[in-house]
Amino acid sequence: MINYTLKQLYSFESVIRLGGFTSASKELHITQPAVYMQIQQLQENIGTKLFDINGKKISPTFVGKKIYKTALDTISSLESSKLEIDEILKPDSGHLQIAVATTANSFISALLAKFKKDFPKMTFYIDVTNRQSLLDNLKNNNADLVIMGEPPKNIPLTSQAFMQNPLIAIAHPENELLSKKDISIKDLSQETLLTREIGSGTRITIERFTGLNFNSDIQINSNEAIVEAVQAGLGIGFVSMHSVNLQLKNKIIRQLDVEPFPIIRQWHIVHNAKAELSPIARRFKQYIIDNTKNEKYL
Template sequence: MINYTLKQLYSFEAVVRLKSFTKASKELYITQPAVYMQIQQLTKNIGSDLVNIKGKKVSPTHIGKKFYQTCLRVISTLEQSKADIEQSLNPNSGHLEISVATTTNSFVSRALAQFKNQYPNMTFHLEVTNRKLLLEKLANHNSDLVIMGEPPTDMLLSAHPFMENPLIVISHPDHPLLKNKRNTIKAISRETLITREQGSGTRITIERDAGMKFNSEIEINSNEAIIEAVQAGLGIGFVSKHTVQLELENNIIKQLNVDKFPITRHWYVVHSAKTTLSPIAQRFKDFIIESATN
């Protein structure tokens, strides 16, 4: 009979997910030797090596990969049970783990502030990050809710579109192309184009829907930095219109009229279809959907 403790499960899950004993120890607030001891004891209890260690890099063995999935299910069940109990004791409280794309941060921050006013006893952790890390959050069930652009199609997800997200072209207020009533994709492609990093939702959409290929080595991993680069006259940028409303209103930047733009996308509230949302997460999901339609 295979025996293991919850400490061993949490330690193993963190080591595999973070690929490091050091990072796992920091996340779990225990020493690195303690984490290593938990994994060693778990290995002994199961009777098979669970991780491969090469220098500082840690990866799961074949058995380790199978056991990792078991860890995810057990931990998910435990965390859900904990949330359910807390919610039963105080239906207006609970903790929310939410991860959002940088383009949605402004809207989500306002929504969280309003939601917190309604449920003052609830707590939350908000992480603003890029698409790659959002996908990792979804794959590893590390967030209750993810707010993002187009969801992946290769995961079993619940994804609800709740707001249009127009993607526009922006320039410095003195850019000569502003004199044209309409600019072609070909004309825009001759300019220095500033965009997000490879793999970002914005870049994928532009390349797919506008048929554009980026011609510069200027890649920036935040919308704020793209806006600042355009203000400085480094080139033409591509951003969600929601992120530059204030700059447009104050003529700090200008929106260029370009064929195929704006590209209208949507923001989605996403979570794993395999898990049941906690009451507070379900309430917040309903809240942002209703907020977007009002």
């Protein structure tokens, strides 16, 4: 039976990764002879040579590579367990990795700011991005939580709808359509239509609900840019109401009253079904649900 200690694995991993005993001793905060002794004992326990030295270069043998992988896996598992235990013992701390649809950024940032006040020791990284990047985050499990519109069907996910997401049509305040009593989809089709890039959730929804054919070659990859284009009088835009509340209030743009708008979708909080949420991620997920359940549009 092969026996080895954690100290031996840490020493071996550090030497191979850093390429020397001196560098490993500095990282591990022990003497160079102590590092060498740990690895010698590891070789004796296993019963074979684990590394070769050629000049200043240290490289693992065939068995050494196997042990190195074992060391990496063991250390990764230990560090992960340590983080989980720390988060359990200190549930008000921890790091949160969030990916958010651009249209949801305004209200999620506000919720995060309030959450941070309740849990000041927590840290977070927020990636505000398009739908394709959100899907990549879910496939690769690169984010603890993803805030998006309609979740995909081809990825194993845990998803919960938490708030309405109204999609509206917007126009320049002087657009002639605003003077009409009954605006139709046919009226819109005569205008220059501004929307997100092909594949975006907003564009897919509009095409499905209205049958509109986007008749311009203008594709815009952010809601802010769509609003600016509408303000400049380039055409009719389609955006989430959440992204333009301030502009509507200040009458920089106007909402068009045309069927079937507003198209009511749902915001979802999503994560990979195989992922186990950290305590801080679970807290934030519940915080979002609790603080939006009575809100239609925020």
